[in-house]
Amino acid sequence: MEHLDADAQEQSPGRGGPDAATESFVAHRNLLFTVAYEMLGSAADAEDVLQETWLRWSGVDLDEVRDRRAYLVRIVTRQSLTRLRTLGRRKESYVGTWLPEPLLTTPDVAEDVELADSVSMAMLLVMETLTPSERAVFVLREVFGLGYDEIADAVGRNPAAVRQIAHRARGHVADRRPREEVSRAENRRVIEAFRKATETGDLQSLLDVLAPDVVLLGDGGGIRQAVLRPIVGADKVARLILGGLGKAPALTLRLAQVNGALALIAMTGDDLDTVMALSVTAGRVTGLYAVRNPEKLTRMERVTSLSR
Template structure:
């Protein structure tokens, strides 16, 4: 019975933990810790299992987020969320797709742990301030203030976003073809003037340590990377974090993954993950779920 109830809500619980932590590995750890607590509780005394589990996962994720803060600050080079493969149901849910996109996850990183929890639970999953108060150990009035502050912060920094689509995948295909054949003009036309490229090697593999901005510099960087790639490298297309992505496989192993942010027919962001510790979930589609709550509408 405990297994059945937890399994039923697992996609929702994983989604909450992942959006709060930006790491599938850490989210799995949180779910394991939460399951142990759920197994030990007197379930006859739990009137609403899903609400109880959401509260447990939120508290465990908050504890975990505070514990990894120092680790994030000491990270070598740019930090990106651990990419996860997502199914079509994510791309079809615009709010969920945006909430797990690389750009949004980076914005969430700039919030403190409580702000992040409140924003995720309220603006993505639609929980009320009162429900969230019980999860984060604050009063409802305080949660309302935190939600307002977090939303203002996020909205000031959020980037334009379009979920994965056939049109987006075609833009990625044309972009990679132009890069591999040296068609500079085509490459430039597919990049937005303010495009941003971020690489995450974690200090374990070669990767740009700082973001690269602007069409000219990003184009030069991409052409340089393509020229130095191994001849045996081939490209596989996928959907990661609700975004079109390309997997670069060398010798049968995933070497790096690039997720593409697209808006109005141009690439506005490239997020390249090379840190091998972050590529373990890149082969398995992970089910995400926002549950039955209706999302907040601005």
């Protein structure tokens, strides 16, 4: 989808001024991608939604548009809702656990606590449990701070209904999200301890850094070997991790900013093997999300800019 901006630049001057549609689209592109990604959990699908959004936007009479940002968000939201139905059917036949597509993100995403939380692997999985309408309303209201009237236009509901959906979605998310905020320093300390224990094969140190009820989720997409169902419990998770590394002696772990938070990237020589996001609570790892499906790792070759 890197061609999108180039394609847009080639459009002839349209209504609203020379290249006005292009300028507005490019100015809000990172925001639009972020909206689509948070709703879909897939960068590839988010890029497709942006292409569809551009095609519709390029035919709009800009003289009739009062707020270009709001109009673009409305288009991308409606296209994302349509795409969610396709994704739902695709996930039904997915081999093993479906995890969101990880993104290599810029440091400024981590600085924006609310944005970083909203694109974290754990939060994206929580949002997977919402209905499409709830997900759209939650993202637009809680993450991007849109008013109920604007959201109503985007999702095709009246403001009163949107308020009810927002209340329901907030409660649903609150019941499932981590209740304790962890400082970035504490998060780094725990992840560094996890990495060291894993690289040295120290079972006891690994058990010490894992919460008793830690959950490991893996996504190989039927292409790469991965656990097909959640693995629960520190002993099971630790032995599985160390056993897996024992079969891949050339595997190395390095730290990276993934989805706005510190994560681990497993490399086999120069090849990317696994992206592992971690959730930390009370000084221990409570969740491990290992993405191995190569089709979901293509965005890890470059940094993705997110904004709100």
